[in-house]
Amino acid sequence: MAEQPIGRFRFMDAQRVNLDGFAVEEPSLGLVAFDSPGDPVPNLAVDASGRVVELDGRAEADFDVVDAFIAAHGIDVSVAGEVMALDDVALARMLVDVAVPRSEVVRLAAGATPAKLARVLAQLTPAELVIAMTKMRARRTPSNQAHVTNRSDDPLLLAADAATAAAFGFREIETTVPVLGDAPSNAVAVSIGAAVGSPGVLVQCSVEEALELELGMAGLVSYAETVSLYGTEQIFVDGDDTPWSKAFLTSAYASRGIKMRVTTGGGSEALMGGAEGCSMFYLEARCVSLARAMGAQGVQNGGIDSASVAGSVPGGVRSLMAENLMVMLRNLEACTGNDALMSESEVRRTSRTHPIFIGGSDFICSGFGSIQRYDNMFGPSQWNSEDIDDYLVMQRDWTVDGGLRTAAEPEVARLRRRAAEAVRDVYRWLGLADLDDDWLEQAVDAAGSKDVPAADLMVPLEASRVIRQSGVTMIDVVTALDACGYAEEAERLLAMLHARVAGDYLQTAAIFDEQMNVLSLVTDPNDYAGPGTGYRPTGARLHEINTVRQQRSVDDLLREQATGSTGAFTVRGPAAAGSDPTDVVIGVSAATGRRIWTTLSGLSVEDVLEELLAGLEEEGCRGRVVRINDTVDLGLIGLTAARLSGSGIAIGLQAKGTALIHRRDLAPLANLELFSVAPTVTAELYRALGSNAGRHAKGSTPEPLRNPYSDMAIEARFHTKVVSLVAIERGCLDPALGPEELEVHR
Amino acid sequence: MTTARSGRDSSEITLDAVRDGLVSIDDIRIHPDTLEHQATVAEANANPQLAANLRRAAELTGLPDDEVLAVYDALRPRRSTTVQLETIAASLESRGAALNAALVREAAAAYARRGLLAEG
Numbered sequence: 107m108a109e110q111p112i113g114r115f116r117f118m119d120a121q122r123v124n125l126d127g128f129a130v131e132e133p134s135l136g137l138v139a140f141d142s143p144g145d146p147v148p149n150l151a152v153d154a155s156g157r158v159v160e161l162d163g164r165a166e167a168d169f170d171v172v173d174a175f176i177a178a179h180g181i182d183v184s185v186a187g188e189v190m191a192l193d194d195v196a197l198a199r200m201l202v203d204v205a206v207p208r209s210e211v212v213r214l215a216a217g218a219t220p221a222k223l224a225r226v227l228a229q230l231t232p233a234e235l236v237i238a239m240t241k242m243r244a245r246r247t248p249s250n251q252a253h254v255t256n257r258s259d260d261p262l263l264l265a266a267d268a269a270t271a272a273a274f275g276f277r278e279i280e281t282t283v284p285v286l287g288d289a290p291s292n293a294v295a296v297s298i299g300a301a302v303g304s305p306g307v308l309v310q311c312s313v314e315e316a317l318e319l320e321l322g323m324a325g326l327v328s329y330a331e332t333v334s335l336y337g338t339e340q341i342f343v344d345g346d347d348t349p350w351s352k353a354f355l356t357s358a359y360a361s362r363g364i365k366m367r368v369t370t371g372g373g374s375e376a377l378m379g380g381a382e383g384c385s386m387f388y389l390e391a392r393c394v395s396l397a398r399a400m401g402a403q404g405v406q407n408g409g410i411d412s413a414s415v416a417g418s419v420p421g422g423v424r425s426l427m428a429e430n431l432m433v434m435l436r437n438l439e440a441c442t443g444n445d446a447l448m449s450e451s452e453v454r455r456t457s458r459t460h461p462i463f464i465g466g467s468d469f470i471c472s473g474f475g476s477i478q479r480y481d482n483m484f485g486p487s488q489w490n491s492e493d494i495d496d497y498l499v500m501q502r503d504w505t506v507d508g509g510l511r512t513a514a515e516p517e518v519a520r521l522r523r524r525a526a527e528a529v530r531d532v533y534r535w536l537g538l539a540d541l542d543d544d545w546l547e548q549a550v551d552a553a554g555s556k557d558v559p560a561a562d563l564m565v566p567l568e569a570s571r572v573i574r575q576s577g578v579t580m581i582d583v584v585t586a587l588d589a590c591g592y593a594e595e596a597e598r599l600l601a602m603l604h605a606r607v608a609g610d611y612l613q614t615a616a617i618f619d620e621q622m623n624v625l626s627l628v629t630d631p632n633d634y635a636g637p638g639t640g641y642r643p644t645g646a647r648l649h650e651i652n653t654v655r656q657q658r659s660v661d662d663l664l665r666e667q668a669t670g671s672t673g674a675f676t677v678r679g680p681a682a683a684g685s686d687p688t689d690v691v692i693g694v695s696a697a698t699g700r701r702i703w704t705t706l707s708g709l710s711v712e713d714v715l716e717e718l719l720a721g722l723e724e725e726g727c728r729g730r731v732v733r734i735n736d737t738v739d740l741g742l743i744g745l746t747a748a749r750l751s752g753s754g755i756a757i758g759l760q761a762k763g764t765a766l767i768h769r770r771d772l773a774p775l776a777n778l779e780l781f782s783v784a785p786t787v788t789a790e791l792y793r794a795l796g797s798n799a800g801r802h803a804k805g806s807t808p809e810p811l812r813n814p815y816s817d818m819a820i821e822a823r824f825h826t827k828v829v830s831l832v833a834i835e836r837g838c839l840d841p842a843l844g845p846e847e848l849e850v851h852r
Numbered sequence: 853m854t855t856a857r858s859g860r861d862s863s864e865i866t867l868d869a870v871r872d873g874l875v876s877i878d879d880i881r882i883h884p885d886t887l888e889h890q891a892t893v894a895e896a897n898a899n900p901q902l903a904a905n906l907r908r909a910a911e912l913t914g915l916p917d918d919e920v921l922a923v924y925d926a927l928r929p930r931r932s933t934t935v936q937l938e939t940i941a942a943s944l945e946s947r948g949a950a951l952n953a954a955l956v957r958e959a960a961a962a963y964a965r966r967g968l969l970a971e972g
Binding site: 170171174175178179180182209212213216315316319320323324325339343346347348350351353354355356357358359360361362363398399400401402403437438579580581584585588589593596597600603604606607608609610612613614627628 | 854855856857862865866867870871873875876877879880881882883886887889890893894897898899900901902903904905906908909910911912913915917920921923924925927928929952955956958959962963965966968
């Protein structure tokens, strides 16, 4: 039998991070993030006519298709000499030097070869990447993109979820299909849902290139993103495209007024066995150069589907962020990955996203799964609906605009119903499908497609067939919405059609705000130049970021406490010092039974006192309840009570439930026993504390009590309440009053 | 407001017009002059490649959807011979799509060199 590792390692092996794969660097397979021995030394030769005749160590005659396209279209030869002569570190410093404007970096980068930029960006530490990203992204205002998909291509659920995504602040929504034939139905349903949620949300349906363009031409989607590029010729051709076919496709989208970006991502060539011995980052540098050369306005990268390949090698996660920065240097829109789930570890996936979240990008995620993991037909995302509250709280923690906002439940409920009803009515009006009430009700309420058993899988397929056969366009959808009483949504979708006529959203990094203003490199240029400059959330946006639905104030807490009010406490009069050796005073805090009635463990203060009194009685002692009105400090409450106590022993109790045993001759901060973590103290423990106080009074041996312990973040749960409870206690203080004896009615 | 490819001013493309069935797909298509304008904006914002793309796009506004899809398909690897690509280029050129014609010819040369043409 093989020898088992020791317990410490068996325990560590069982942690989730060890489900991830970690690869030994293997440059020959492309399993290396930066600096493979196979990467070329940067160089550029230009002939007298300005033609690039050598690029990164390859002569023109040997150019593969990627080299050839970059050489023909991607290099600004007027600055090439200047930038190629610059020292790598000197150029890297310009990226983080706030005195060097973004425009200067962009000007220089336009003349740099892929290998040159790869070397320069490899110089940056993670902190430098964050600063460079803050400065170099195209659009001033950050944004975010959602995935909205489900297992059944359920149009009602897609609409409800698209409206929900829009309500949470996503400005782009990407859908796709498990069944290709369902694509037109999905495009229509998501477009309607998005329009219900907010004006100006861009929608795409990610499918095979030709079908996607067809959907765009019919106006059924407003942008495209899945035009994939690769860094080697072999993989490019395996993908059934060339730089020229993709460049043509890029122009085709623009010719119909449709926004488009390309998709790349380090590790994809290694994953497909065609890295040609080059590093992931160098190959990605070629892809990004190519994207610029083709005239695409933007790039989604950062690994994307191969993020976990990059994540498997040393420095791989850093290279994913450097890829995004490379896009920004090329003066393109950056849609910065954080898309496919790259780790089973919550810590690791947060770590991978966080620097980008802090630095800010045109789209933090190129697909935040706004639906549940199981419904994401791209595969689970790095961030999912499971994490929306986490993300909102992270925004609030750092006062960072990650593109999302809290949405109130009643509003989301209203939007989901309206979106689902709009799709049902439009599908009926256009003759696409009749969808019944049970299905609609399930979709409105659903957290995911498992909650919609009424969904009929044949409906999207049949609806899509009709859409394609009868040539339904977005004009028909607008007509149907209007005819069915959704004039506002009809106007919103019509406004998206106007936008493609105006063409302003073809410019780099364009999104629409909710007033349909275009925010882009042109209209909202990033002007970061150090502290006090650049984008900072202010006004209404700051309020959205700071306001999460879970937040509570002192007033909220007082209202909650008031619901537990029993009126069980009456004041008998000033408390006198006792002389009976069985007399044990229970000193309670000033707010006890006045403003606070429930302890943090959920017990009422009467119940706690009853347990303490019963414990004392078991030991033959007589408890007396005295309210201490001049201090919030539990030690002093206990000590004051002990000085009134005939036995010299007292129990101190704060209304929140923290309790101790004190003796009259001890210093205030010393005590005999203490329950410091009020939320975990049970009725049994209070009784045992009462009993021990009785034993102290009699001079017999107390029973050792094990303090309740929890490995949970109890303090995170209760500290905000504690602050409020202490403030309430303080508000109840009246030093002139002196200690008062209380009667507790049961 | 801008002019759509149909020649109508986009201010005419209202919900009322849609309701009355007076809006066609050409009324929601971008005009080549608008793309030319956007190209100058892209140039002024340090992206001549985006400008070039928008100018190729301006030429393609005149092509029907089917033909755009067909040219795209012809440019995919090993779909076309040199002669077929030259035919496409000449056809594009004859209809004022000189930039796209040049792109197709450039592709043809690269495909010949890299073995990406269809078997003749």
